[in-house]
Amino acid sequence: MHFEHLFSAWVVAVHWFSAHAVTPVLTRLHAGHELCSHADDITRLLLIGLAQVCVIALVFRPLEARFPFEHWPDRRATRIDRAYTLIKVLGILPLFTFAVMEPLGHWLGGDAFGGPDDAAGLVSLPQLFPALAHHPVLLFWAYYALFDLVQYGTHRLQHAIPWWWGLHSLHHSQRQLSCWSNDRDHYLDDLLEALILAAAGMVFGTSPTEYALLVLAGALLENFSHANVRLRFGPVLDKLVVEPHYHRLHHMLVDPDRPNLHNCNFSFAFPLWDIVFGTALYGQAARPTGVGDPMVDRDNTLGIVGQQREALRRFWGAIRCRAGWRPGDVAFDARHRPVPAQELDLHRLEAGAGLEAARRVPVRENAA
Numbered sequence: 001m002h003f004e005h006l007f008s009a010w011v012v013a014v015h016w017f018s019a020h021a022v023t024p025v026l027t028r029l030h031a032g033h034e035l036c037s038h039a040d041d042i043t044r045l046l047l048i049g050l051a052q053v054c055v056i057a058l059v060f061r062p063l064e065a066r067f068p069f070e071h072w073p074d075r076r077a078t079r080i081d082r083a084y085t086l087i088k089v090l091g092i093l094p095l096f097t098f099a100v101m102e103p104l105g106h107w108l109g110g111d112a113f114g115g116p117d118d119a120a121g122l123v124s125l126p127q128l129f130p131a132l133a134h135h136p137v138l139l140f141w142a143y144y145a146l147f148d149l150v151q152y153g154t155h156r157l158q159h160a161i162p163w164w165w166g167l168h169s170l171h172h173s174q175r176q177l178s179c180w181s182n183d184r185d186h187y188l189d190d191l192l193e194a195l196i197l198a199a200a201g202m203v204f205g206t207s208p209t210e211y212a213l214l215v216l217a218g219a220l221l222e223n224f225s226h227a228n229v230r231l232r233f234g235p236v237l238d239k240l241v242v243e244p245h246y247h248r249l250h251h252m253l254v255d256p257d258r259p260n261l262h263n264c265n266f267s268f269a270f271p272l273w274d275i276v277f278g279t280a281l282y283g284q285a286a287r288p289t290g291v292g293d294p295m296v297d298r299d300n301t302l303g304i305v306g307q308q309r310e311a312l313r314r315f316w317g318a319i320r321c322r323a324g325w326r327p328g329d330v331a332f333d334a335r336h337r338p339v340p341a342q343e344l345d346l347h348r349l350e351a352g353a354g355l356e357a358a359r360r361v362p363v364r365e366n367a368a
C-alpha cells in the first residue's frame with residue numbers, strides 16, 4: 001500500500017529529525033526533562049510547520065504573483081508577516097505546546113494534548129450521536145465545525161471588547177494583506193485564543209491525532225483566506241468555505257459612510273456561523289485593508305518588538321479604564337486610552353486629521 005509506505009517514511013523522518021536535530025538542540029539549551037521527553041512530539045509539530053511553510057511559499061505565494069487582487073509596487077510590508085509566520089510555526093508553536101499547554105492540560109486533569117487517542121471529554125460527539133462513531137470523516141468535520149464556532153465566538157469578542165481589540169488590532173493593521181498575514185498577532189492574543197481552544201478540546205474530548213489534524217487543516221485554510229488573490233470559489237462554495245475575498249472584507253478599512261460595514265465575516269473556516277448569527281457580508285466590493293485609527297496604523301512603521309510593545313500598551317491602556325470594557329468600536333488616543341467611535345468624526349479621521357482633531361467633543365485635560 002502506498003499510504004503505508006508514506007506513513008512509515010513519515011515515522012522514520014520524525015525519528016531521524018528528533019534524534020539528529022531536535023534532541024541535540026534541546027540538550028544544548030538545557031531544556032528540562034519534561035521538554036526533552038517530548039522530542040518526538042516537538043519534531044512532529046516542527047515538520048508539520050515546515051510542510052505548512054512549503055505550501056504557503058510554493059503554492060499560495062505563486063498564486064498571488066499570478067492572480068493578484070491588489071497590485072502593489074513592492075511587497076516590503078509583507079516581510080514582517082512572513083517573519084511572524086516562521087517564528088510561530090517553527091519556534092513558538094512546537095515549544096509552547098509542550099512547555100506550557102501540555103503540562104497545563106495534565107494539571108487540569110485533561111489530556112487534550114499527548115494523551116491516549118480515546119480521550120473522552122465532558123461532551124463527546126460520538127456519545128451524543130452514536131452514528132458518528134462509525135463515520136470518522138463525518139466526525140472529523142463535526143469537530144472542525146464545533147471548533148470553528150468556538151473561534152467565531154472568540155473572534156467576535158476580540159473585536160467587541162476594547163482591551164481585546166487593543167491586541168487584535170495588530171492583526172488588522174496590515175495594509176498589504178497576504179498569504180503570510182495569518183500569524184501577524186500579538187502573543188498575548190495568541191495565548192488567550194490557545195487557552196480557549198484547549199479548553200474546548202477538553203470539553204469535546206478530541207484526541208491528540210484529531211487535534212493535530214484540526215490545527216493543520218485550519219491553519220492552511222486561514223493562510224489561504226488572507227492571500228492577495230482574486231480567485232473566487234463561486235456562489236455555492238463561497239457559502240460553505242471561507243474564501244480570500246470573504247476574509248478580505250473582514251479586514252476592510254472603516255467606511256465613514258457605513259460605519260458598521262466592517263463588522264462582518266468573523267468566521268475562520270465555515271461562513272455558516274456568520275450566516276446563523278447575522279454577520280455574513282456577500283456581494284460587496286472589497287475595500288483597502290487596514291485600520292484607520294492612527295495609533296493602530298502606526299504599527300506599520302514598527303518592527304515585531306515595537307508592534308508587540310505598542311499593542312500591549314493599547315491593551316493595558318484599555319483594561320485600566322471603564323471605556324475599555326464597554327463593547328463597541330474604539331480608537332486609541334496618544335496615551336493608549338480607548339475613545340468610543342461614536343465620539344469621533346470618522347470622515348475627519350479618514351482624511352488624516354488625527355484623533356484629537358476628529359473628536360466631536362474635545363476633552364479638556366485634567367477635567368473633573
Ligand SMILES: [Zn+2]
Nearest residue numbers: 155159168250
Ligand atoms: Zn478580526
Ligand SMILES: [Zn+2]
Nearest residue numbers: 171182226251
Ligand atoms: Zn485575518
